[in-house]
Amino acid sequence: MWSTVAAFLAAWFIAFFRFFLPRTLFEPATSFKIGYPEEYGLGVDTKFQQKYRIWVDRTPDRLFVIYARCTHLGCTPDWKASENKFKCPCHGSGYDSEGVNFEGPAPRPMDRAHVEKSPDGQILVDVSRLYQWPKGQPSQFNDDGSYLPV
């Protein structure tokens, strides 16, 4: 008898916690197109910061997409063009123009999103697949999909 009561309460207890984890989300898509590689000049492009929370970054030989989330506690840093760096307004982490941390509490460079060429030639970004460079561990920034050669 008591075990029945206990099982009943336990089931509800578990259900109570499961209840807080919804199956369906109505969040922005994690995969999207951002135009053609030729549209981007050298340096940091902030035009998709507001819409997709990314920066498109082009170096002489590569194009990659930085996911605009500070690796300290998740605020969105600002691109300071005059100082050639990213600066997080929350706790002051600073990153160079390629998103590599050099000041403040950030533990690692900002993550980079998966990029690939879609069949129509546009850049397809997927921010649910991130490439990291954790402190003291090998960098994933040279993995396939972390950049597009240009």
Place this chain on the structure above:
Amino acid sequence: MPEENGNGKNGKEVGLLERLKSALHEDVQSIRTDMPTKAKEQIEGLKKPTKTAVYTSIFRHKHDDTPRNRALGVLSNVFLHLHPAKINRDAVRYSFTWGMGGITFYLFIVLTLTGVLLMFYYHPTKLQAFRDVLYLEHDVPFGKILRNMHRWAAHLMVITVWLHMFRVFLTGSYKAPRQFNWNIGVLLLVLTLLLSFTGYLLPDDQLGFWAVTVGTNMARATPLLGHEGPFGKMLGMTPYNDVRFGLLGGSIVDANALLRSYIWHCIGIPIVASVLMIVHFWRVRKDGGISGPGSVVLASEDKAQRGPRHA
């Protein structure tokens, strides 16, 4: 047709007027006899309001200044009966207690009242939340002072909880037999901080949004239950099923997070905190009352207790 008159049988018709007359007559008679006695009672009642049935049904004991009545005044009152009827005369000195627990509770009441009033104008949705705050600030009569009372009382409550805890620590009031109540107090501290944190997001402004972003990002590193915490990955935690996801109702601070904050802030946590407060106050009394120094004995009482040898 006679049946349709509805005036009874056998053709004997009693008119409406007749019936009214007799009823009126009865009433007048009763007023003549009853009114004077009732009036007398009323006048007596006005002379001695404490003797009326209404009064004695509310206040069940006398108020002469006797120790018994003073004790009954506390015991027979639903709001006061959590208090002891008598306490050590030193226990009420502010220099021993700072009154911080009481002030904290007072602030909780202020927050409850102002919070309920703010709820009349606030919608916990992304479209309306911040607009409602501006509306409260600039257009609702007394909205600005209500919001500011709520905000400042919230800040103060966090401070007074810490000071209360500090005092209890300094006076050693966490020691036996009060260990249990110290733990209840720690839970109340956590709930106070959670109330503060969940309230932070509700204005849906930049400050609150990023504060909650930062706060919930820490939850990623929760041991076992966070996807970046120790053993989290081993237990299959991802950004879509860990404790942060459960708090936010999503993987980002968005509409679900605002609604969840609102519900925890206005309903969930206050109920749990109220229950724990009842336990807390009850245990204060059961564990020996407000703590203070050993009871002071008057010189006269001292002589009486220790006998003439020490006089």
